[in-house]
Amino acid sequence: MLYRNQKLSETKVFKDPVHRYVHVRDQVIWDLIGTEEFQRLRRIKQLGTTYFTFHGAEHSRFGHSLGVYEIIRRMIDDVFTGREAWNDDDRLLCLCAALLHDVGHGPFSHAYEKVFKLNHEEFTQKIILGDTEIHAVLTKVSTTFPQEVAEVIGKTSKNKLVTSMISSQIDADRMDYLLRDAHFTGVSYGNFDLERLLRVMRPQQHQVVIKHSGMHAVEHYIMSRYQMYWQIYFHPVSRSAEVILAKILHRAKKLHHEYYNFKHEPIHFYSIFAEEVTLEDYIKLDEAVMTYYFHMWQEEDDAILSDLCRRFLNRKFFQYVDFTDKWEVEEWSELLHLFKEANIDPAYYLVVDSTSDLPYDFYREGEGEERLPILLLMPSGELRELSRESYIVEAISGKKQTDKKLFYPHDLIYNGEDNRDVKDRIIRLLESK
Amino acid sequence: MLYRNQKLSETKVFKDPVHRYVHVRDQVIWDLIGTEEFQRLRRIKQLGTTYFTFHGAEHSRFGHSLGVYEIIRRMIDDVFTGREAWNDDDRLLCLCAALLHDVGHGPFSHAYEKVFKLNHEEFTQKIILGDTEIHAVLTKVSTTFPQEVAEVIGKTSKNKLVTSMISSQIDADRMDYLLRDAHFTGVSYGNFDLERLLRVMRPQQHQVVIKHSGMHAVEHYIMSRYQMYWQIYFHPVSRSAEVILAKILHRAKKLHHEYYNFKHEPIHFYSIFAEEVTLEDYIKLDEAVMTYYFHMWQEEDDAILSDLCRRFLNRKFFQYVDFTDKWEVEEWSELLHLFKEANIDPAYYLVVDSTSDLPYDFYREGEGEERLPILLLMPSGELRELSRESYIVEAISGKKQTDKKLFYPHDLIYNGEDNRDVKDRIIRLLESK
Amino acid sequence: MLYRNQKLSETKVFKDPVHRYVHVRDQVIWDLIGTEEFQRLRRIKQLGTTYFTFHGAEHSRFGHSLGVYEIIRRMIDDVFTGREAWNDDDRLLCLCAALLHDVGHGPFSHAYEKVFKLNHEEFTQKIILGDTEIHAVLTKVSTTFPQEVAEVIGKTSKNKLVTSMISSQIDADRMDYLLRDAHFTGVSYGNFDLERLLRVMRPQQHQVVIKHSGMHAVEHYIMSRYQMYWQIYFHPVSRSAEVILAKILHRAKKLHHEYYNFKHEPIHFYSIFAEEVTLEDYIKLDEAVMTYYFHMWQEEDDAILSDLCRRFLNRKFFQYVDFTDKWEVEEWSELLHLFKEANIDPAYYLVVDSTSDLPYDFYREGEGEERLPILLLMPSGELRELSRESYIVEAISGKKQTDKKLFYPHDLIYNGEDNRDVKDRIIRLLESK
Amino acid sequence: MLYRNQKLSETKVFKDPVHRYVHVRDQVIWDLIGTEEFQRLRRIKQLGTTYFTFHGAEHSRFGHSLGVYEIIRRMIDDVFTGREAWNDDDRLLCLCAALLHDVGHGPFSHAYEKVFKLNHEEFTQKIILGDTEIHAVLTKVSTTFPQEVAEVIGKTSKNKLVTSMISSQIDADRMDYLLRDAHFTGVSYGNFDLERLLRVMRPQQHQVVIKHSGMHAVEHYIMSRYQMYWQIYFHPVSRSAEVILAKILHRAKKLHHEYYNFKHEPIHFYSIFAEEVTLEDYIKLDEAVMTYYFHMWQEEDDAILSDLCRRFLNRKFFQYVDFTDKWEVEEWSELLHLFKEANIDPAYYLVVDSTSDLPYDFYREGEGEERLPILLLMPSGELRELSRESYIVEAISGKKQTDKKLFYPHDLIYNGEDNRDVKDRIIRLLESK
Structure with missing residues (x-):
């Protein structure tokens, strides 16, 4: 029998807290799960630093990847099979893409990618295509x-339909992570009705569309997503942890470029610091390895590096205030100046972080980046863009929400006697906003 | 105000998937949570290697420790306060013991403690009493x-009541871990009725007892415990992972004692290998650090060490069969002999692991170790040992169940042409049982 | 001891699927639950005819009333007690009002009240004040x-605060029914985070307000409410059942006024038909009694009454189509005419039902009916109306959504040979829309 | 197309709180659900009088019947189809039997059947075979x-396999009601792992058997069942309600036979009282009708009938004490005598009720009634009776547990001045046990 058609003698199941069970019957899928690159996902947390805020969020990308696979499997096997627009030859392609879509994630992806200008999707492709x-x-x-x-x-x-199943504004990836992150953090926001959504999805030539009768389920899903972003994913305490993480990586890179003599050499980072990262090095770096370095670097002589590592491991993060338009340019300059005067390097200890989200958007002709709209399949057979039918979605479409915060080390500024009056001026400035 | 009585200005809450929220009002508790030794628990998984079998079980001892604290807090604040046998001066003692009871756990505790003859309770005490x-x-x-x-x-x-709240056959520790492990693995077995159990607990001079009307809730709890042990905690795949873990540690220790020249020196293990572990070294070793070593040791020249590390990280565990009385001594000798002949060192690749559990037991006079029985408080005020009232508990009390398995590397024995006929004899022997 | 302060010797609990347990300690509450008027609520379904669509929705107003009481109890005992704006003398008043707020509901309230021009709130008050x-x-x-x-x-x-706890746009009544109706129907929409909402509620002189940090929880609650209305409460099949129910009551009343000779006399309805309903008669009429009449009236000679009763009991409801602006006056007249020609009385068999909801509204000066806005308590102490802070709520405030449907007996029109061509013309007209 | 093979154009779903959705594709099933006899199940509560104790338990046999159908459907479609021992021709038979298995239940079945010597299974068959x-x-x-x-x-x-799917010690009926009753009452006891149980069920010639690997899931199911029986189904308060119900029916029957002149004639009961019940009368009697009579009979002149009806409707039930061996025959005679002396008719006001359950049993040769044992399918293909493999099940098999209680009207005996000293003697006697 062709390898692509080989089945296990009995369905294997993984007990899963979100989908109850993940079912595997295809030999290809079973073999992929057993690869070292897929097993590595157990060492990359799904939500990066979020577990510092929501302690339940310690789950890895391994379970999420199985979950996305399972959603796609059910979509195909329970709903699409036998429908006109669905070509069953795409089944395996779809299952593999679902399972592997996150395989290129690095440790604490967000900060890591930003600091080193890496892109996990690019590495996902490299892992799939490489040795x-x-x-x-x-x-x-x-x-x-x-x-x-x-x-x-x-x-x-070219297969737009399959692509839309894995990544679009209502794809298996998002559906799994909303439910999964809700389960592990323990919040109720993410619990939209997956069963119903699956039942109203319909394959069409260019994308998955939603039967009109499922519109309220889609609304619920979009509102769940909105809530999860603002309550969980963008929580300022997790962002504070990321700020410190990014600053550790920045500092280590800078020290390395300045020929600083590390007690514990960053050998795993050499090619990354050089911006010539190899696939092999990339794969080796997971959260255990990175955390090990933070452990060791606590002992470095460089005060900034060791302080930041201690902060990260022991959860002594920065405090934050809203960073609003009320800040005049002069005030900001003064703040920077005062930090320096107080011997607190603002390059590492005074950080503005901005985050924003677009809960739902639809394509507007002539605009730059295209976001695939969610289409409703009307009883007449016509397709209508979601926000034209749903006044709730209409109300929020295309409206970007942004949150900008200023992070600083509360302890260094509020405690201690040295530079007390400079620090008091910092405090007055911060508290005047 | 005395430090012991200081309260936070507003109750702080931790979102928890098991208890919804964990509530902290006491400054002492808040400060303990912020210590580095407590934060370290985020890097020690609650269920060791179980996540290789139940992928959801990636949660750490951090959340569990908060959970035990929360159960004790509710027990005291919602049920005990105001009752005669309860002395409110013990409240803080009780909360601190609950929060800290697991603080001495090491990485993948079970295998780690066994190989190095360490005891986490001893280290919990050292951490509490040390610097x-x-x-x-x-x-x-x-x-x-x-x-x-x-x-x-x-x-x-001397405070027997408080002790029984933290460790007995129906203590806050067990109550939290059953619920928590059920939530994260996604099984339904652990879901006894915590609310009801709390409401029927009554403080007495020497221990917590249970109102008679709550007997069925206790039965349910005991059956939940039984199910969790046999279905989750003793799952043979997780035990296979532990077997490999133990063998890695054994091998590294042996190599170290034989002056093997490590490419990556086990500096974090020196005092542990020497069986003179310091508190500082003990605390430094968490699962990130240990995993880092396994990563590095994949590259060692010692074939056994590198093979075992690869197996652990990539989940290529040993297979297993029941190890029953059917094995004659001679057969076993032959098996060992055949392994050696096939060049597979049985000291590392042929492992018998036995596990057993006593679902519930009560004190029998004259016997060695005492297990605090569960006592029911009858309407008359009399106390009766649980198994005398519950025929289900009676049926299982004192009955130890044991599972003994033989673990071996299926791949090495079933594949490859070298020593093929020796290996075939191994197979015949294994499959004859 | 004063009756108002009497406590039960031990807290009594009711096992509740929504709140786990409902706790009663006050003698007054215990006594109220035991009254016959409160026990009668077991014979009035919480969601009227919804169980015909969502078969789980068979729960009565009894459990809901306990639930509202429990939410208020927790609000007071866990959050309000000890806060400045809260007067603990109001506690009992509040608990009693919560428990009794629905005691005046009649059978299948909605249709019943509409047909007979009754008002359940008025009867709630009569029951509280009467004999x-x-x-x-x-x-x-x-x-x-x-x-x-x-x-x-x-x-x-005059006690605005207490009033707002029981009835406002975010009151204990709504909070309980959303959660409860979600549990019984089995949908996930209603599951907002009650724990969190309770924790952020603050008593103020004129109303309960919400701490700003709880804004997202309020948004979630409002979106849950919106979803429940459109997916559950306004489901057209349940409305079809209500249409038939209303028509049964209309018909019976009309027949009674026309001195029709009932085989089974509507003695329980005499004072109701006469629009001079006594409190005693009102209380006697519950859903068991009303259903009994429908049973008996299946045997009446009046074809319309017996047909409608059979339809109701056996769930042979009317079909429906959207009733849009596309209907011209002439077409509508024609339709009425055709129904008559086909011998199907349009007064009973052709019904337009319109339903609408305002998900959230705030007071606009100069407008008629005032709806208490939801106020956020900002960190500064200032109060801000919700929609000014939440752009999602802003998007939907004050926007009334309406659904208008035309109900008709599909079976009578599509089946049968008599008047076939008149009926075919009806079909063409209906399907042209 | 043959009617038996006709499918609906799209799967219809019923939202279900236990199974999420119940899926119907077969026209036959759809048509059965629409019959008046099936719709009648909405007016028969699943748990009779249990809702007086657990107020959530107001669900009817309608949802349960759909649930049993859904379990069987999944068993067949997801697990059995394609397996050797399964004949797909039995599918429709099986689905219909599952859906209809409870259709012959009467109002508050237990008491009703006992008093009138009726049997719901007999009536289920009559409904299936009758007009x-x-x-x-x-x-x-x-x-x-x-x-x-x-x-x-x-x-x-003759089809033993199909029979065992619907009724055996591990059938779809029990599986649904345990889960459903747990959901509606809100207890956690009934939540065994249905998914897992379904996956390990295997069709064999004479019955469904369970794969050995699912043994723990079966244990969990049996323990759930045990807990539900003793905590929910046998709750003494519900039994007290049943005692009163039975006594009402007894009294009405007796009065009827004695030519008592009812104000409200029991026309619905004539053929039942005469023990010549017709199918038509049987079907007409549901809980709405019976409750209506209780309403009306509150006004009867017969003091016993009116008192018992008031007690039932207003939940003024009897109190109870354990009825143990401590009662001597003479004491019992005395008690009866005292009741008569106090003018409280013991035939209606002093009731011994005994209930018992066998959590699991297996066939023992030579014994009377055969109970189909649960068989495990061992890896070898051998079948082994469950209790031989599971020591927990072994411990409880064949052990009948019995609870005997004495019910009496606490209010009549403890209150009031008439016959005070006779009543005091009753109290002394009752309290001496």
């Missing part, structure tokens, strides 16, 4: 199969 | 307070 | 107490 | 089909 166990499995399906999978994940595939 | 941030906080309560907390955890306290 | 067991209990508290309770429920009380 | 809408639908499948369905429900079918 890896995953590549070896996919190649057994066909020589072009790794490329096909990579293109779906990279959104360059 | 640590936790000690500093506790000392601010009173100079004798650290000792009092340590004695409750060590079960040497 | 009832409830009145007797309340009077033992004080002679003016029944009046005080009635005024809170009637929203004429 | 009913259900019969008409089934006959369209084939002329013998009603008989086949009736035999499965009556356990006289």
Whole structure:
């Protein structure tokens, strides 16, 4: 039998707290799960630093990847199979892309990618196409199969329908993570009705669309997403942890470039600092390794590096205030100046972080980046963009919400006698806003 | 105001997936949570290697410790306060012991303790009494307070009631972990009715007892515990992971003692290998650090060490069969012999692991170790040992159940052409049982 | 001890699927629950005819009333007690009003009230003030107490704070029914975070306000409410059941006024048909009694009454189409005419039903009816109306959504040979829209 | 297309709080649900009088019947289809039997059947075979089909496998009601892992068996069942309600036989009192009708009947004490005598009720009634009776537990001055036990 069609003798199941069970029947999927690159996802947390705020959020990308696979499997096996617009030859492609879509994530992805100008989607594709166990499995399906999978994940595939199942404004990725993150953090916001959404999804040539009767379920999903972003993902305490993480990485890179003599050399980071990261090095770096470095760097002589590492490991994060328009340029300059005067390097200890989200958007002709709209399939067969039918979605579409905060080390500024009056001026300035 | 009585200006809450919220009002508790030794618990998984079998079980001892604290807090504040046998002066002692009871756990505790003959309860006490941030906080309560907390955890306290709240056959520790592990793994077995159990608990001079009307809730709790042990905690795949973990540690220790020249020196293990572990070294070793070593040791020249590390990280565990009485001594000798002949060192690749549990037991006079029985408070005021009232508990009391398995590397034995006929004899022997 | 302060010797609990347990400690509350008027609520469904659509929705107003009481109890005991603006003398008033707020509901309230021009709030007050067991209990508290309770429920009380706890846009009534109806129907929409909402509520002189940090929880609550209305409460199948129910009552009343000779005389309805309903008659009529009449009236000679009763009991409801602006007056006249020609009385068999909801509104000066806005308590102490802070709420405030449907008996029109061509013309007209 | 193979154009779903959704695709099933006899189940509560104790338990047999159908549907479609021992021709038979298995229940079944010596299984068969809408639908499948369905429900079918799916010690009926009753009452006891149980069920020639790997799931199910029986189903307060219900029916029957002149004649009961109940009368009697009579009979002149009806409607039940061996025959005679002396008729006001359960049993040769044992399918293919493998089940098998209680009207005996000293002697006697 062709490898692509091989089935396990009995369905294997993974007990899953979100989907109850994840079902695997295809040999290809089973083999992919067993690869070292996929197992590595156990060492990358799904929500980065969020567990410092919501202690339940310690789950890894491993379970999420299985979850996205399971949603796609159910979408295909329970709903799409047998429908006109669905080509069952795409099934395996779709399942593999779902399972592997996050395989290129690095440790604490967000800060890591930003500091080193890396992109996890790019590495997902490299892992699929490079010299890896995953590549070896996919190649057994066909020589072009790794490329096909990579293109779906990279959104360059000609197969628009499959692409939309994995990444769009209502894709399996988002559906799984909202439910999963809600379960692990313990909040109720993310609990939209997955069963119903699956039942109203319909394959069409260019994308998945939603039966009109499921409109309220989509609204619920969009509101869940909105709530999760503002209550969980953008929580300022987690952002404070990320700010410190980013500053650690910045500092280590800078020290390395300045030939600082590390007690514990950052060998795992050499090619990353040089911005010539190899696939092998990339894969080696997971959260255990990174955390190990933070441990060791607590002992470095560089006061900034060791302080930041201690802060990260022991959860002594920065405080924050809203960073609003009330800040005049002169005041800001003064603040920077005062920090320096107080011997607190503002490059590491005074950080503005801005985050924003667009809960839902639709394509407007002539605009730059295209976001695939959510389309409703009306009883007449016509397709209508969601916000034209839902006045709740209409109300929030295209409205970007932004939160800007200023992070600073409360302890250094409010405690201690040295530079007391400079620090008091800092305090007055901060508290005047 | 005395430090022991200081309250936060507003109750702080931790969102918790098991208890919804964990409530902290006491300054002492807040300060303890902020210590580095307590934050370290985020880097020690609650269920060791179980996440390899139940992928949701990635939660750490941090959340569990908060959970035990919260159960004790509710027990006291919602049920005990105002009752005759309860002395409110014990409240803080009880809360601190609950919060800190697991603080001495090491990475992947079970295998780690066994190989190095360490005991986490002993280290919990050392952390409480030693030169640590936790000690500093506790000392601010009173100079004798650290000792009092340590004695409750060590079960040497004269305060039997408080001790029984933290460790007995129906204590806050077990109650939290059953619920928590059920939530994270996604199984339904652990879901006994905590609300009801709390409401029927009554403080008495020597221990917590249970109102007779709550007997069925206790039965449910005991059956939940039984199910969790056999379905989750003793799952053979997790035990296979532990077997490998233990063998890695054994091997590294042996190599170290034989002056093997490590590419990556086990500096974090020196005092542990020497069986003279210091508190400082103990605390430094968490699962990130240990995992880092496994990463590095994949590259060692020692074939056994590098193979075992690869197996652990990539989840290529040993297979297993029941190890029953059917094995004759001679057969076993032959098996060992065949492994050696096939060049597979049985000291590392052929492992018998036995696990057993006593779902409930009661004290029998004249017997060695005493287990505090669960006592029911009858309407008459009389106390009756649980198994005398519950025929279900009676049926299982004192009945130890044991599971013995033989673990071996399926891949090495079933694949490859070298020593093929020796290996085939191994297979015949294994499959004859 | 004063009756108002009497406590039960031990807290009594009711197992509740929404709040886990409902706790009763006050003798007054215990006595009220035991009255026949309160027990009668077990025979009035919480959601009227909704169980025909969502079969789980068979729960009565009894559990809901306990639930509202429990929310208020927790609000007071866990959050308000000890705060400046809270007067603990109001506690009992508040608990009683919460428990009794729905006691005046009749069978399948909505249709019943509309047809007979009754108002359940008015009857709630009559039951509290009239010659009832409830009145007797309340009077033992004080002679003016029944009046005080009635005024809170009637929203004429001077005690604005207490009134707002029971009825406002974010009151205990709504909070309980959203959660409860979600539990029983099995949908996930209603699951906002009650714990969090309770924790951020603050008593103020004129109303309960919400701490600013709880804004997202309020948004979630409002969106839950919106979803429940459109997905559950306004479901057209339940409305179809209500249409039939209303028509049964209309028909019976008309027949009675026309001296129709009932086989089963509507003795329970005499004073209601006469629009001079007595309190005693009102209380006697519950859903068991009304259903009994529908049973009996299936055997009446009047074809319309017996047909409608059969339809109701056996769930043979009317079909529906959207009733839009596309209908011209002439077409509508024609439709009425055709129904008559086909011998299907449009007064009973052609019904337009319109339903609408305002998800959230705030007071606009100069407008008629005032709706208490939801106020956020800012860190500065200032109060801000919710929609000024929440752009999601802003988007939907004051926007009334309406759904208008036309109900008709599909079976009578599509089946049968008599008047076939008239019926075909009806079909063409209906399907042209 | 044959009626038995007709499918709806799209799957219809019922939102269900236990199974999320119940899926219907077969036209036959859809038509059965629409019959008046099936819709009647909405007016029969699943748990009779339990809602007086657990107020959430107001759900009817309608939802349960859908649930049993859904479990069977999943068992067949997700697990059995394609397996050797499964004959897909039995699918429809099985689904119909599942859906209809409870259709013959009367109002408050337990007391009703006992008093009138009726049997709901017998009436289920009569409804399937008699002149009913259900019969008409089934006959369209084939002329013998009603008989086949009736035999499965009556356990006289030759098709042992199908019978065991619907009624055995681990059947779809029990699986649904445990989960459903747990959901509605709000207790956690009934939550065994249905998903897992379904996945390990295997069809065999004579019955469904369970894969050995699912043994712990079966244990959990059996323990859940045990807990539900003793905590919910046998709760003494619900039994007290049943005692009163039975006594009302007894009294009415007796009065009728004695030519008592009812103000409200029991016309619905004539054929029942005469023990010649017709199918038509049987079907007409539901809980609305019965409750209506209780309402009316509150006004009867017969003091016993009116008092008992008031007690039932207003939840003024009898108190109870354990009825143990401590009662001597003479004491019991004395008690009866004292009741008469106090003018409280012991035939209605002094009731011993005994209830018992066998949590699990297996067939023992030579014994009378056979209970189908639960069989485990071992890896070897051998079948082993459950209690031989599970020591927990072994411990409880065949052990009947019994609870015997004495019910009496606390109010009549403890209050009032008439016959005070006789009543005091009653109290002394009752309290001496």
